[in-house]
Amino acid sequence: MPIHPIPVVETIHRVDCFVHKRSFRFSSPEEQVMLLLLQTLFYYVPPLLFSIFFLFKWLSTAKTKRNLPPSPPKLPIIGNLHQLGVFPHRSLRSLAQQYGPLILLHFGSKPVLFVSSADAAREIMKTHDLIFSNRPKSSILRRVFYDKDVAFTPYGEYWRQVKSICVLNLLSNRRVQSFHRVREEETALLIEKIKHAASSSPVDLSEMIVSLTNDVVCRVALGRKYSRISKSGRKFKDLLRDIGELMGEFNLGDYILWLAWLNQINGLNARVEKIAKELDEFLEGVIEDHIDSKKKESNGGGSGDQDKKQQDFVDVLLEIQRENTDGFLLQRDSIKALILDMFAAGTDTTFTALEWTMTELLKHPKAMNELQHEVRVIARGKLEITEDDVEKMQYLKAVIKESIRLHPPTPLLVPRESTQDVKVMGYDIAAGTQVFINAWAIARDPLLWKDAEDFRPERFLNKSIDFKGHDFKFIPFGAGRRGCPGIQFTTSVNELALANLVHKFDFALPDGATEEDFDITEAPGISVHKKYPLLVVATPCSLVSVLAT
Numbered sequence: 001m002p003i004h005p006i007p008v009v010e011t012i013h014r015v016d017c018f019v020h021k022r023s024f025r026f027s028s029p030e031e032q033v034m035l036l037l038l039q040t041l042f043y044y045v046p047p048l049l050f051s052i053f054f055l056f057k058w059l060s061t062a063k064t065k066r067n068l069p070p071s072p073p074k075l076p077i078i079g080n081l082h083q084l085g086v087f088p089h090r091s092l093r094s095l096a097q098q099y100g101p102l103i104l105l106h107f108g109s110k111p112v113l114f115v116s117s118a119d120a121a122r123e124i125m126k127t128h129d130l131i132f133s134n135r136p137k138s139s140i141l142r143r144v145f146y147d148k149d150v151a152f153t154p155y156g157e158y159w160r161q162v163k164s165i166c167v168l169n170l171l172s173n174r175r176v177q178s179f180h181r182v183r184e185e186e187t188a189l190l191i192e193k194i195k196h197a198a199s200s201s202p203v204d205l206s207e208m209i210v211s212l213t214n215d216v217v218c219r220v221a222l223g224r225k226y227s228r229i230s231k232s233g234r235k236f237k238d239l240l241r242d243i244g245e246l247m248g249e250f251n252l253g254d255y256i257l258w259l260a261w262l263n264q265i266n267g268l269n270a271r272v273e274k275i276a277k278e279l280d281e282f283l284e285g286v287i288e289d290h291i292d293s294k295k296k297e298s299n300g301g302g303s304g305d306q307d308k309k310q311q312d313f314v315d316v317l318l319e320i321q322r323e324n325t326d327g328f329l330l331q332r333d334s335i336k337a338l339i340l341d342m343f344a345a346g347t348d349t350t351f352t353a354l355e356w357t358m359t360e361l362l363k364h365p366k367a368m369n370e371l372q373h374e375v376r377v378i379a380r381g382k383l384e385i386t387e388d389d390v391e392k393m394q395y396l397k398a399v400i401k402e403s404i405r406l407h408p409p410t411p412l413l414v415p416r417e418s419t420q421d422v423k424v425m426g427y428d429i430a431a432g433t434q435v436f437i438n439a440w441a442i443a444r445d446p447l448l449w450k451d452a453e454d455f456r457p458e459r460f461l462n463k464s465i466d467f468k469g470h471d472f473k474f475i476p477f478g479a480g481r482r483g484c485p486g487i488q489f490t491t492s493v494n495e496l497a498l499a500n501l502v503h504k505f506d507f508a509l510p511d512g513a514t515e516e517d518f519d520i521t522e523a524p525g526i527s528v529h530k531k532y533p534l535l536v537v538a539t540p541c542s543l544v545s546v547l548a549t
Contacts, residue, residue, distance in 0.1 A: 240347055
């Protein structure tokens with residue numbers, strides 16, 4: 001039978017009778033149920049609410065007892081996201097000057113620690129290196145890099161295995177030196193390209209440097225140069241640029257999950273899928289080419305030159321997959337991820353460092369003249385500079401260090417994530433906190449560097465400071481377990497290219513511009529390039545003028 005609503009006044013009256021123990025009668029089962037519910041409401045809900053209130057109060061008090069790093073005021077929902085700015089490394093240095101070298105921000109509800117001092121960086125990358133060796137999850141990077149690469153994959157046994165493969169077979173000093181002929185050949189081609197283009201000056205030196213680094217990495221990793229992507233016809237370096245832009249894209253959905261749908265509106269998801277698909281097709285083609293080539297060689301169809309050719313990185317990876325060494329199965333996606341890692345890191349880092357070095361030399365003619373004098377004296381009478389010559393060029397090495405100090409390729413190092421609660425500089429850092437180290441701010445700290453904003457290569461002469469992660473005031477490539485393993489590869493390309501450039505050419509700015517007019521504006525992104533291409537007037541030097549130096 002239908003249940004009719006009980007008049008409110010009558011119900012209240014009956015409850016009052018019950019509370020004061022006066023006699024009353026139940027007129028229906030429905031009223032009995034209602035009375036029971038009201039009894040529960042009066043007797044049990046208030047104590048429950050008070051318990052919840054005191055629980056939250058206790059948790060709040062416990063939280064305040066933790067010694068958290070300073071934190072700027074945050075906004076509802078987005079937290080401190082609005083304080084990042086277009087150039088986070090600059091915005092965060094300004095915040096550090098106000099709040100200190102350790103700042104706790106919140107991206108949505110996610111705690112994010114920003115580090116801007118050498119001492120704090122040492123604690124994270126040395127003292128507590130293992131705790132901070134994990135990587136935070138990124139939906140974009142997981143899609144593009146198959147969640148199986150070296151740079152962004154979580155810390156663990158898989159990461160140790162694939163890092164070992166990359167270091168031993170491509171990035172070790174022995175392997176880097178074994179590719180010296182590739183670097184010398186591609187550098188010679190760079191010089192010829194500039195000579196040819198100089199007749200219709202100015203020369204786009206940025207474009208030339210990108211081609212150099214791309215071609216070197218292609219040859220050592222893939223066995224040959226790739227100028228265009230098959231099928232699509234796009235330039236390979238354009239695809240690499242798109243990857244770099246994606247890596248620097250801020251994905252709101254990673255921090256505020258319920259806003260992830262915005263990526264469908266702003267087109268981010270579509271871009272990620274398009275680039276990931278294009279990359280996958282290209283990498284599949286590269287792997288199939290190597291498999292077919294190996295089959296031909298096995299059937300006796302390879303030429304003598306091919307039989308003697310040096311193994312490239314893809315050859316090595318396929319061999320490891322076939323042999324299944326130590327029971328470690330290298331899957332197809334892992335091979336593609338590692339190839340992509342070498343390009344994304346090797347090409348962009350090398351290009352960025354060399355572009356900024358030439359930029360600083362053009363802005364500081366005195367340093368350019370001193371470098372040219374050193375190079376031309378050591379290379380006197382030689383048509384080509386070799387890597388043996390470069391080893392004697394101490395000022396050249398100092399110039400590259402100083403340029404990287406002012407312009408680290410990745411100003412905010414690849415983020416880490418804590419795996420357990422830990423204290424850093426006396427502050428309590430919770431497990432699951434993301435950590436960004438502002439290598440750019442540390443390298444410009446006036447407490448660590450005299451005339452920190454000035455380009456002064458001589459500060460590195462006769463000094464043991466290097467960028468290999470031993471000195472925490474100079475960590476452009478990180479340090480510890482997650483430091484970049486490709487430092488030797490990058491510096492070998494840059495040193496040889498820079499020595500040959502200043503040996504073969506005199507450089508000037510176009511249209512009579514002076515160093516004061518030189519625009520060195522940065523472009524936003526995970527790697528900070530020049531916003532505008534590096535256009536120069538390159539005048540070839542005759543052997544006579546070089547000998548007269």
